Amino acid sequence: MTSSILLGTHVEVSDLVVRYGRRTALRELDLTLDTGVHGLLGPNGAGKTTLIRVLATVASPKYGRVSLLGQDIRDHRALREIRRRLGYLPQQFGYYPRFTVREFVEYFAWLKELPPASVPAAVDRAIERVGLLDRADEKLKRLSGGMLRRVGIAQAIVNDPDLLLLDEPTAGLDPEQRVEFRELLREIGVDACVLVSTHLVEDVAAACSHVTLLDQGRVVFRGTPDELAAAGDGNSGGDAPIERGYTAILRAARQGAEA
Amino acid sequence: MSRASWRALRTELLRGTAPVAALATLVLGAVLMYSETNSWAARWMPFAAAVRFSTGVLAPIAIGLGVWQGGRERRRRINEQLASTARPAWQPLLVSFAAVTLGCWLGLVVVVVAAGALVAPVATYTGGGWWWLLAITPVTLAAATAVGIALGRAIPTWVAAPAAMIVGYGVQVIAHDNSPTGGLEWLVPSVLIYNAFGQTLPGQIHLGQALWFGGLAATMLVLVAARRRVTATVPAAVALAGATVLVASPGYGWEPDPVASELVCAEEDPRVCLLRYEGFLLDDVTPAAQQVLARFEGVPGGPSRAIGTGYDWALLGDEPYLLIDTGRVTITGDLYPGEWLVVSWWPTLPCEPFDAYGEYLWLADLAGSWGNQQEPDPGWGTPELVAGYATLTALPMAEQQAWIGDFIAASRSCDRAALAELVERVA
Numbered sequence: 001m002t003s004s005i006l007l008g009t010h011v012e013v014s015d016l017v018v019r020y021g022r023r024t025a026l027r028e029l030d031l032t033l034d035t036g037v038h039g040l041l042g043p044n045g046a047g048k049t050t051l052i053r054v055l056a057t058v059a060s061p062k063y064g065r066v067s068l069l070g071q072d073i074r075d076h077r078a079l080r081e082i083r084r085r086l087g088y089l090p091q092q093f094g095y096y097p098r099f100t101v102r103e104f105v106e107y108f109a110w111l112k113e114l115p116p117a118s119v120p121a122a123v124d125r126a127i128e129r130v131g132l133l134d135r136a137d138e139k140l141k142r143l144s145g146g147m148l149r150r151v152g153i154a155q156a157i158v159n160d161p162d163l164l165l166l167d168e169p170t171a172g173l174d175p176e177q178r179v180e181f182r183e184l185l186r187e188i189g190v191d192a193c194v195l196v197s198t199h200l201v202e203d204v205a206a207a208c209s210h211v212t213l214l215d216q217g218r219v220v221f222r223g224t225p226d227e228l229a230a231a232g233d234g235n236s237g238g239d240a241p242i243e244r245g246y247t248a249i250l251r252a253a254r255q256g257a258e259a
Numbered sequence: 260m261s262r263a264s265w266r267a268l269r270t271e272l273l274r275g276t277a278p279v280a281a282l283a284t285l286v287l288g289a290v291l292m293y294s295e296t297n298s299w300a301a302r303w304m305p306f307a308a309a310v311r312f313s314t315g316v317l318a319p320i321a322i323g324l325g326v327w328q329g330g331r332e333r334r335r336r337i338n339e340q341l342a343s344t345a346r347p348a349w350q351p352l353l354v355s356f357a358a359v360t361l362g363c364w365l366g367l368v369v370v371v372v373a374a375g376a377l378v379a380p381v382a383t384y385t386g387g388g389w390w391w392l393l394a395i396t397p398v399t400l401a402a403a404t405a406v407g408i409a410l411g412r413a414i415p416t417w418v419a420a421p422a423a424m425i426v427g428y429g430v431q432v433i434a435h436d437n438s439p440t441g442g443l444e445w446l447v448p449s450v451l452i453y454n455a456f457g458q459t460l461p462g463q464i465h466l467g468q469a470l471w472f473g474g475l476a477a478t479m480l481v482l483v484a485a486r487r488r489v490t491a492t493v494p495a496a497v498a499l500a501g502a503t504v505l506v507a508s509p510g511y512g513w514e515p516d517p518v519a520s521e522l523v524c525a526e527e528d529p530r531v532c533l534l535r536y537e538g539f540l541l542d543d544v545t546p547a548a549q550q551v552l553a554r555f556e557g558v559p560g561g562p563s564r565a566i567g568t569g570y571d572w573a574l575l576g577d578e579p580y581l582l583i584d585t586g587r588v589t590i591t592g593d594l595y596p597g598e599w600l601v602v603s604w605w606p607t608l609p610c611e612p613f614d615a616y617g618e619y620l621w622l623a624d625l626a627g628s629w630g631n632q633q634e635p636d637p638g639w640g641t642p643e644l645v646a647g648y649a650t651l652t653a654l655p656m657a658e659q660q661a662w663i664g665d666f667i668a669a670s671r672s673c674d675r676a677a678l679a680e681l682v683e684r685v686a
Contacts, residue, residue, distance in 0.1 A: 053339070056339075056343040057342075057343055058339050058342045080345050080347075081345075083344055084345040086343060086345075088340060089340075090339045090340060092336050093340075094335045094336035094338070094339070094340055095335065096274065096275075096331070096335060097335075098274040098275075099270065099274045100274075103270045103273075103274060106266060106267075106270070108340075108344065109263070110263045110264065110266065110267045111341065111344035111345070111351065112344050112345055112346070113344075113345045113346050114263070116261045116262045116263040119263050119266070155340070
């Protein structure tokens with residue numbers, strides 16, 4: 001929450017290994033994130049969702065150390081405090097269709113243990129920030145896919161999180177909503193650490209201050225969107241400079257792995 | 260509980276399974292109670308037993324709704340979002356459980372209050388500890404909901420809820436039909452009504468059920484929500500203690516309630532008496548019973564009292580009596596119109612075995628038909644009985660009464676010569 005601004009690193013991951021059975025989703029991954037909006041890019045199966053799930057404290061690492069907001073997630077007592085300051089929108093946003101927008105966001109405010117007195121204002125503010133105030137008393141089952149996604153964002157930000165994890169948040173949003181959403185991300189990123197996993201590199205270019213590119217469970221690039229764009233060359237596929245940079249880095253990483 | 264927690268509960272009550280639970284319990288509870296009206300009308304213990312009888316259906320419904328609620332998180336793919344939140348898992352689980360349980364309770368309370376409002380002004384016996392039987396009902400529904408939620412968490416499929424309802428109902432039927440000692444039937448929510456007339460339950464049954472169902476509910480919830488499942492051993496031990504008390508209960512648990520079965524009588528003569536718990540029918544029964552008793556006025560050895568069924572006849576010794584079978588009772592505690600009040604008389608047949616009457620046994624049928632003013636049906640009565648009834652009832656009333664008096668005397672002494680003479684008089 002903004003009332004307890006963290007001085008220091010928000011996310012610190014070292015030697016992180018996550019396995020699902022025999023498949024290794026993340027391999028000895030190191031990552032450090034501070035305040036700002038961070039884009040998480042990578043092809044399908046690169047490990048983006050797995051990384052987000054570990055940071056959301058819903059998936060357990062096999063090896064390695066994960067420190068969020070200055071506390072180790074293996075510490076059960078600290079975990080509750082971390083979760084109070086966490087916002088999470090999973091790739092598959094689940095919801096109760098008979099709840100209204102306000103009730104759903106309020107329910108998550110309760111789950112996130114917001115002080116009871118601050119709940120009504122926090123709920124209104126979250127709903128307003130995603131532009132659904134006029135639909136606040138509408139049942140979720142009556143909302144479009146894009147609106148539901150915005151409800152998902154509202155529940156994630158209702159506690160003004162210090163660490164906001166968004167997995168494919170712009171899926172289903174129309175161009176105008178995406179522009180507004182990027183604006184919201186920039187606003188939140190002033191005080192908090194926002195990690196956005198996405199396929200849409202233009203979202204990263206427009207909204208993120210930093211980019212992390214994953215491939216086959218490893219970090220293959222870290223830098224700014226401009227640095228990513230600069231990595232592209234004439235032979236890389238893609239229409240925009242950042243797409244060319246994305247393609248070039250992935251190609252180089254795979255060639256390096258094969259060599 | 261904080262204001263925010265109340266808000267969460269309110270939302271669950273409005274938007275979760277609770278409204279369905281309330282509606283289902285209300286409708287099914289009302290239907291079940293209405294279908295058994297004549298069993299419980301105007302009598303508190305049968306009323307409480309009927310409410311418990313209805314849990315034979317309501318508890319499986321609570322299980323099914325619990326399963327539905329318990330499986331909701333995975334069905335709606337929201338469990339990952341929930342897992343990332345700070346609040347300990349037992350709190351949303353408790354809110355979820357409380358909402359469904361309150362929904363069930365709400366529906367049941369409406370049914371119980373409405374039915375109880377019909378019983379209260381009429382009932383003539385308020386003792387017997389019937390309220391304990393009633394008080395366990397919400398505990399049984401809470402346990403059923405908790406079992407359902409645990410099942411729903413373990414098996415979050417669409418078919419789990421209907422399957423659990425069917426199994427829940429089946430388990431109760433088996434417990435009632437196949438319990439070798441009767442103890443097992445107390446481990447299920449439903450209670451059979453027919454045991455409740457003039458009987459009561461010892462405190463150990465109520466205590467055992469409170470411990471069993473309460474412990475069962477707590478065990479299920481702890482198993483679902485606790486980080487260390489070993490903590491479930493505490494409520495499980497409570498449940499086990501309750502189950503032990505119930506299974507070890509002697510016989511079928513029910514005991515005669517001597518106060519409920521005392522006779523209460525109309526003040527005027529000839530006396531008409533009913534059991535205390537059916538005393539509300541006395542005003543309805545008395546005129547008809549006295550009319551029948553009047554036929555026996557002056558009959559030597561004839562009945563001078565009419566007594567309701569269910570009385571311990573051994574307490575009457577050799578006293579001749581009319582038997583009152585009130586039959587069905589309306590929902591407001593009146594006799595069913597146009598049907599069924601039977602004030603019957605069956606002459607005492609002291610000669611054992613019945614064979615001693617030999618060819619004169621039909622005289623007992625004739626006397627009974629006269630006493631009950633019921634002409635023998637030519638379809639089943641022997642020709643001599645049908646003809647005898649016509650002859651007897653054609654005589655002046657004084658002669659009819661004399662014949663009945665003589666029959667009673669001959670019957671008591673097993674005097675075959677006198678019986679033969681009685682045949683001649685109606686030949």
